[in-house]
Amino acid sequence: MSADYILETQHLTKAFRGFTAVDGVNLQIVRGSIHALIGPNGAGKTTVFNLLTKFLPVTSGRIVYNGHDITSEAPAQIARRGVIRSFQISAVFPHLTVMENVRVALQRKLGTSFHFWKSDASLAHLNDRAMQLLGEVDLESFADTETVSLPYGRKRALEIATTLAVDPELMLLDEPTQGMGHEDVGRVVELIRKVSANRTVLMVEHNMSVVANLCNTITVLARGSVLAEGPYAEVSKNAQVLEAYVGSSEMEAL
Amino acid sequence: MDKRTKILYGALLLVALAAPFVGGYPIFLMKVLCFALFACAFNLLIGFTGLLSFGHAMFFGSAAYFCGHAAKAWGLTPELAVVLGTLGAAIMGYFVGWLAVRRQGIYFAMVTLALSQMVYFICVQAPFTGAEDGLQSVPRGKLLGLISLRDDTAMYYFVLAVFLFGFYVIYRTIHSPFGQVLKSIRENEPRALSLGYDVDKYKLLAFVISAGLAGMAGALKALSLGLASLTDVSWQMSGEVVLMTLLGGMGTILGPFLGAATIITMQNYLSGFGSWVTVIMGITFVVCVLAFRRGIVGEIAYRLKAK
Ligand SMILES: Nc1ncnc2c1ncn2[C@@H]1O[C@H](COP(=O)(O)OP(=O)(O)O)[C@@H](O)[C@H]1O
Numbered sequence: 001m002s003a004d005y006i007l008e009t010q011h012l013t014k015a016f017r018g019f020t021a022v023d024g025v026n027l028q029i030v031r032g033s034i035h036a037l038i039g040p041n042g043a044g045k046t047t048v049f050n051l052l053t054k055f056l057p058v059t060s061g062r063i064v065y066n067g068h069d070i071t072s073e074a075p076a077q078i079a080r081r082g083v084i085r086s087f088q089i090s091a092v093f094p095h096l097t098v099m100e101n102v103r104v105a106l107q108r109k110l111g112t113s114f115h116f117w118k119s120d121a122s123l124a125h126l127n128d129r130a131m132q133l134l135g136e137v138d139l140e141s142f143a144d145t146e147t148v149s150l151p152y153g154r155k156r157a158l159e160i161a162t163t164l165a166v167d168p169e170l171m172l173l174d175e176p177t178q179g180m181g182h183e184d185v186g187r188v189v190e191l192i193r194k195v196s197a198n199r200t201v202l203m204v205e206h207n208m209s210v211v212a213n214l215c216n217t218i219t220v221l222a223r224g225s226v227l228a229e230g231p232y233a234e235v236s237k238n239a240q241v242l243e244a245y246v247g248s249s250e251m252e253a254l
Numbered sequence: 255m256d257k258r259t260k261i262l263y264g265a266l267l268l269v270a271l272a273a274p275f276v277g278g279y280p281i282f283l284m285k286v287l288c289f290a291l292f293a294c295a296f297n298l299l300i301g302f303t304g305l306l307s308f309g310h311a312m313f314f315g316s317a318a319y320f321c322g323h324a325a326k327a328w329g330l331t332p333e334l335a336v337v338l339g340t341l342g343a344a345i346m347g348y349f350v351g352w353l354a355v356r357r358q359g360i361y362f363a364m365v366t367l368a369l370s371q372m373v374y375f376i377c378v379q380a381p382f383t384g385a386e387d388g389l390q391s392v393p394r395g396k397l398l399g400l401i402s403l404r405d406d407t408a409m410y411y412f413v414l415a416v417f418l419f420g421f422y423v424i425y426r427t428i429h430s431p432f433g434q435v436l437k438s439i440r441e442n443e444p445r446a447l448s449l450g451y452d453v454d455k456y457k458l459l460a461f462v463i464s465a466g467l468a469g470m471a472g473a474l475k476a477l478s479l480g481l482a483s484l485t486d487v488s489w490q491m492s493g494e495v496v497l498m499t500l501l502g503g504m505g506t507i508l509g510p511f512l513g514a515a516t517i518i519t520m521q522n523y524l525s526g527f528g529s530w531v532t533v534i535m536g537i538t539f540v541v542c543v544l545a546f547r548r549g550i551v552g553e554i555a556y557r558l559k560a561k
């Protein structure tokens with residue numbers, strides 16, 4: 001019996017001027033799972049995200065989402081299908097307020113986003129929903145703050161709230177806990193667990209304890225190719241995986 | 255709009271309405287309004303979308319020719335000549351924007367500059383621009399075919415009305431659902447894209463609106479000064495509008511207005527210094543940028559907020 005895959009890639013490949021950053025990757029993401037993509041720095045994880053969301057053109061291979069071949073679609077089109085990514089560096093709108101950050105995401109589905117003759121008061125009815133989303137990430141009290149002045153961990157939380165605002169079916173999170181203090185990490189992990197209840201998450205993560213306690217399946221990437229795949233218990237004992245990580249700081253974590 | 259802003263706009267409107275009666279030279283005032291509209295239109299791109307166009311004179315200047323030609327050769331009434339200039343510039347904006355918005359940062363600026371140079375050379379060659387002489391003594395005509403605008407004061411109120419309309423369009427655009435998306439693109443384009451916004455389409459619409467309004471300013475200028483010339487399409491003019499906007503404060507609503515007024519005033523009072531004007535303005539600009547890099551209005555707003 002074949003499992004229900006929300007996303008599949010077939011021989012996904014990306015070459016930059018002769019250097020193959022992603023090399024024949026076959027991914028299968030089970031609907032409703034939390035799937036981790038790990039690997040040493042430079043393994044090609046971010047590039048895979050860029051390919052899946054078409055921020056970079058694919059060199060060869062196919063991407064199938066919900067049964068549709070999306071290999072040749074544009075980034076905005078893929079986003080509207082429900083695949084929403086975050087970025088390795090924090091991706092907020094710094095000089096909008098915290099509330100506006102979320103609202104600009106909510107506003108897309110109104111279909112009035114080209115209406116330059118309308119007052120933005122017509123967006124006010126989205127404020128309640130925006131506050132609700134901010135509540136989910138404990139940011140209500142910052143609603144009117146200019147985002148640039150938020151501490152780092154809060155910005156990342158805001159990013160998740162913004163992503164949730166477009167109600168994605170598949171969330172791609174690129175190192176959501178990177179650069180965070182211990183407490184913030186715990187908070188983000190709980191948040192991801194909570195929001196993954198009715199959606200699928202594919203995440204790049206370096207913190208192995210996060211991966212161990214959150215993810216169902218792990219794909220290990222090294223030099224652009226899949227090295228191993230399976231549940232944490234299996235992958236963490238794989239000799240090749242251990243070898244790939246030799247000398248890197250994540251070694252002890254495994 | 256909060257109460258303080260409303261009071262400020264109300265006061266400014268009163269000043270504008272009373273200006274010709276309290277010693278303002280109508281010609282000078284009209285010139286200020288035309289360039290203020292030009293700078294405000296330009297600011298919609300740089301200040302609210304994050305796009306630096308270095309060729310906006312092509313819209314300003316071409317519309318001046320369109321409008322001047324329509325009024326002079328075809329005898330169109332002034333309001334129709336302005337509409338024609340505006341539409342002409344907007345259509346040009348569509349094609350230029352279509353080519354330019356796919357490029358990022360400095361490449362965007364270079365594409366706009368290159369295309370505006372092309373437009374400049376077309377204007378040098380084209381039969382209806384009057385080449386070096388320009389289109390002179392463009393008639394102001396009769397508003398709606400009824401009211402003569404020959405009198406400078408009457409013309410001033412016509413210019414003021416059109417200016418207010420253009421300013422309102424910009425204000426509305428900035429404070430609209432569309433404006434929210436523009437700001438998000440300015441703030442973080444990849445993020446806006448990843449949320450499902452076709453950023454190129456939003457940038458293109460912003461470009462067309464900005465080009466159209468820059469054209470409206472150019473058309474008004476041709477009518478009020480009775481002249482459309484190569485200066486209006488030159489790269490120096492494109493540079494001047496950048497300067498006005500930066501000086502006043504890009505991304506603020508009133509900044510470009512103030513920047514334009516400051517520069518036009520300086521040009522007026524310094525005209526006795528001949529070619530030294532450019533040097534004096536350059537120095538002023540450098541000093542301003544060093545002293546308050548947010549521009550005049552930007553700096554005031556920042557200080558008020560910090561309190
Ligand atoms: N736009 C690009 N142009 C050229 N090389 C790139 C580009 N993006 C990534 N690379 C290269 O591809 C490899 C994989 O990078 P990346 O996907 O960022 O790794 P990871 O996210 O796993 O750390 C690196 O060697 C990187 O230098």
Ligand SMILES: [Mg+2]
Pocket residue numbers: 045046047088
């Ligand atoms: Mg990466």
